Amino acid sequence: QKEVEQNSGPLSVPEGAIASLNCTYSDRGSQSFFWYRQYSGKSPELIMSIYSNGDKEDGRFTAQLNKASQYVSLLIRDSQPSDSATYLCAVTPGGYNKLIFGAGTRLAVHP
Amino acid sequence: DVKVTQSSRYLVKRTGEKVFLECVQDMDHENMFWYRQDPGLGLRLIYFSYDVKMKEKGDIPEGYSVSREKKERFSLILESASTNQTSMYLCASSLPGLASSRSEQFFGPGTRLTVL
Numbered sequence: 001q002k003e004v005e006q007n008s009g010p011l012s013v014p015e016g017a018i019a020s021l022n023c024t025y026s027d028r029g030s031q032s033f034f035w036y037r038q039y040s041g042k043s044p045e046l047i048m049s050i051y052s053n054g055d056k057e058d059g060r061f062t063a064q065l066n067k068a069s070q071y072v073s074l075l076i077r078d079s080q081p082s083d084s085a086t087y088l089c090a091v092t093p094g095g096y097n098k099l100i101f102g103a104g105t106r107l108a109v110h111p
Numbered sequence: 112d113v114k115v116t117q118s119s120r121y122l123v124k125r126t127g128e129k130v131f132l133e134c135v136q137d138m139d140h141e142n143m144f145w146y147r148q149d150p151g152l153g154l155r156l157i158y159f160s161y162d163v164k165m166k167e168k169g170d171i172p173e174g175y176s177v178s179r180e181k182k183e184r185f186s187l188i189l190e191s192a193s194t195n196q197t198s199m200y201l202c203a204s205s206l207p208g209l210a211s212s213r214s215e216q217f218f219g220p221g222t223r224l225t226v227l
Contacts, residue, residue, distance in 0.1 A: 031214075032214045032215075043218040043219060043220050043221045044154070044201070044218050046217065049215060082160070098159060098214075099214065099216055100143070101154040102153060103152065104153060105153065108197065
């Protein structure tokens with residue numbers, strides 16, 4: 001079982017819709033959770049972090065964390081073509097200051 | 112803003128050459144990391160460092176070594192490059208400690224290495 005799992009996609013959504021990206025993790029002791037956006041040929045860029053159960057909103061982005069079910073999700077409201085990228089979920093396993101990355105979900109927002 | 116820079120965006124080397132990839136960060140971060148990224152495999156940790164002259168193996172250290180002589184600089188060395196080391200190499204840095212926000216990692220632009 002992979003430590004951090006994401007659906008590879010592509011997830012295709014129309015412009016203006018809500019894109020929902022999901023991630024599950026295996027280590028119950030995981031403490032910190034991050035979403036990175038990566039455009040083709042570029043390096044990952046941190047867009048959201050979440051540390052406690054519930055929702056965290058930042059502009060059009062909402063991160064949701066459910067530690068009991070071991071999943072974290074990212075919602076993108078009013079999706080734009082510029083949101084088309086690969087979204088990487090990353091988790092800090094318990095007791096370690098390093099990140100475990102999922103393989104990423106490719107999002108395509110079409111006009 | 113955190114700035115992480117890498118010595119080259121693109122690099123082409125021949126099999127058997129010794130390759131140096133350099134990474135510099137300007138935010139006084141203690142932790143530095145080297146990853147490689149391949150299609151379908153995601154980001155895989157090669158080595159990381161918690162302090163000057165300290166290094167820890169990641170998930171795929173074979174064929175690589177690292178050097179951290181100064182806090183701001185972390186070098187990845189391919190002792191004898193092979194074609195299966197053709198990849199995108201990414202450097203990242205973060206603050207130390209287990210406090211949640213301190214584990215945010217900031218990435219450099221990446222080096223796309225091709226070994227012929």
